[in-house]
Amino acid sequence: MGVQGSDASSDTASGACKGGSGQPSGHDPVYRAPVLLRQLEPRTARTTAEVIKFALWPLAVMTVLNRVFIKAVNGFVTDDYRPVYQASLDFLNGRPVYTANFDSVDPHYLYPPSGTLIFAPIAIIDYEKSRWLFILLNAVAILIAWYLLLRLFKYTVKSIAAPALLLAMFMSETVINTLVFTNVNGCLLLAELLFIMLLLQRRDLWSGAILGLTIAVKPTLVPLLLIAAARGQWKVFITALGVPLVLNAIAWPLMKDPGDFLRRTGPYIMETRDYFNSAIAGNAEYYGLPPWLTWTMRLGLGVIVAITLWLLYRYYRHDELFFVCTSSGVLLTALFALSSLGQMYYSMMLFPFLMTVVLRNSVLRNWPAWLAIFAFMSYDKWLSDRWQSLGRNLEYLRITFGWSLLLIVVFCVLGDRYLAARREGRLKFGIDPAWMATAPDPRGPAAPVTVTETADDGDQATSRTPLTTEPHNGSATAEDKRITVE
Numbered sequence: 001m002g003v004q005g006s007d008a009s010s011d012t013a014s015g016a017c018k019g020g021s022g023q024p025s026g027h028d029p030v031y032r033a034p035v036l037l038r039q040l041e042p043r044t045a046r047t048t049a050e051v052i053k054f055a056l057w058p059l060a061v062m063t064v065l066n067r068v069f070i071k072a073v074n075g076f077v078t079d080d081y082r083p084v085y086q087a088s089l090d091f092l093n094g095r096p097v098y099t100a101n102f103d104s105v106d107p108h109y110l111y112p113p114s115g116t117l118i119f120a121p122i123a124i125i126d127y128e129k130s131r132w133l134f135i136l137l138n139a140v141a142i143l144i145a146w147y148l149l150l151r152l153f154k155y156t157v158k159s160i161a162a163p164a165l166l167l168a169m170f171m172s173e174t175v176i177n178t179l180v181f182t183n184v185n186g187c188l189l190l191a192e193l194l195f196i197m198l199l200l201q202r203r204d205l206w207s208g209a210i211l212g213l214t215i216a217v218k219p220t221l222v223p224l225l226l227i228a229a230a231r232g233q234w235k236v237f238i239t240a241l242g243v244p245l246v247l248n249a250i251a252w253p254l255m256k257d258p259g260d261f262l263r264r265t266g267p268y269i270m271e272t273r274d275y276f277n278s279a280i281a282g283n284a285e286y287y288g289l290p291p292w293l294t295w296t297m298r299l300g301l302g303v304i305v306a307i308t309l310w311l312l313y314r315y316y317r318h319d320e321l322f323f324v325c326t327s328s329g330v331l332l333t334a335l336f337a338l339s340s341l342g343q344m345y346y347s348m349m350l351f352p353f354l355m356t357v358v359l360r361n362s363v364l365r366n367w368p369a370w371l372a373i374f375a376f377m378s379y380d381k382w383l384s385d386r387w388q389s390l391g392r393n394l395e396y397l398r399i400t401f402g403w404s405l406l407l408i409v410v411f412c413v414l415g416d417r418y419l420a421a422r423r424e425g426r427l428k429f430g431i432d433p434a435w436m437a438t439a440p441d442p443r444g445p446a447a448p449v450t451v452t453e454t455a456d457d458g459d460q461a462t463s464r465t466p467l468t469t470e471p472h473n474g475s476a477t478a479e480d481k482r483i484t485v486e
Contacts, residue, residue: 053160067170067175067176080107084122088121091254098264111218112248114250115216118247135182137186137187138179141187141190142190145190148194149351152321189349192224195207195210196352204228204238206239209240209243220335221332228240231324272285279337279339301334337407354373360439363409372406373402381395383395420433
């Protein structure tokens with residue numbers, strides 16, 4: 001009798017909780033409260049990955065909001081946007097654009113006529129609202145680039161990589177100062193990701209058009225054309241060079257002083273300035289190094305870059321994602337370090353390269369690489385009130401050292417793999433060690449492809465049959481020694 005009474009009471013309570021219909025009511029607060037509480041504190045323990053995601057997402061989201069709506073809107077003494085806005089306003093009103101005083105250290109307007117044409121709409125509204133919209137545009141571009149970067153490496157927004165990558169990006173100096181100084185680098189990062197994805201999909205004309213738009217604004221991504229050339233995607237050049245030519249042809253007759261870009265601005269761009277310049281040549285000018293020493297460092301690092309690119313092309317060009325992203329990182333880092341001008345926030349273009357750390361054959365899975373990355377990505381300042389000279393040197397040189405060290409690390413990793421493979425007699429099967437074939441890879445198993453076995457001397461090649469488990473770097477499996485490489 002007592003048991004039956006308990007069952008009846010339980011059924012009555014259950015029916016009351018379910019609204020008398022046997023189903024939970026969506027409008028019943030008594031029902032919604034336990035559901036919410038279970039989300040906050042589930043009855044079964046969550047996985048470690050879920051716990052980390054719950055911790056990282058609020059940190060990442062609040063960091064993004066702070067960078068976009070507080071730090072960026074507050075601004076800084078350095079204002080990259082004002083000269084761009086003024087030049088656009090002058091262009092729309094038929095006034096000369098290239099009137100900058102290059103004797104000052106204030107930001108100058110250095111964009112070509114094609115870039116002026118693209119920027120022109122920003123001056124339709126007043127400066128403050130225009131700047132806010134431009135900050136928002138770059139923030140959205142960076143967020144889209146973040147999503148595309150996840151997809152490129154086969155991660156989803158639900159993965160632990162999503163909040164970790166988002167937090168890392170918006171904690172970096174390059175993203176913070178791009179938004180605070182209000183320049184166009186966020187849009188360039190998005191264009192770089194689109195170019196890489198379209199290039200990998202063999203949509204040559206579209207990838208070239210995207211790259212051409214960036215070249216029309218500034219030539220930062222021009223070295224990526226070498227990757228298209230190495231892959232034999234020559235159609236990329238049609239639109240990559242055609243788009244800026246067409247835009248310049250349109251802008252030229254609309255400007256008051258287009259020739260001054262060639263007469264005044266062009267020569268200044270080619271000069272090496274000794275302020276706000278982290279390139280080797282820039283720091284050499286600042287510290288007064290003799291030209292022979294500067295050129296020795298630049299040429300020495302250039303040789304390292306050339307050997308690195310040769311190793312990547314020779315042994316990794318069939319591993320498309322690794323080859324394109326790693327080569328782009330090496331080319332752009334070399335541009336920043338070896339050209340006449342390199343600024344810290346240019347490092348934003350290295351995000352695709354840094355993301356290769358998740359790949360099994362990444363060249364970044366070592367602590368020296370991340371020491372280098374810290375040097376040019378960290379927002380920390382090393383200026384010291386107590387040790388002023390030391391702090392100033394650390395602050396001014398860390399970016400240059402970081403870029404240079406990263407290039408040296410990549411060279412050493414690939415060089416070590418090459419020497420080990422040559423010593424073990426497996427060069428024609430690739431230079432990755434055998435253990436990489438079974439190492440975890442977020443891309444999953446590679447699709448079967450026809451591979452080419454390259455002879456040791458590199459003079460002749462023979463075709464092999466398709467493999468069902470083709471390694472990602474396109475190297476064949478040695479049937480006699482049963483050696484597999486990634």
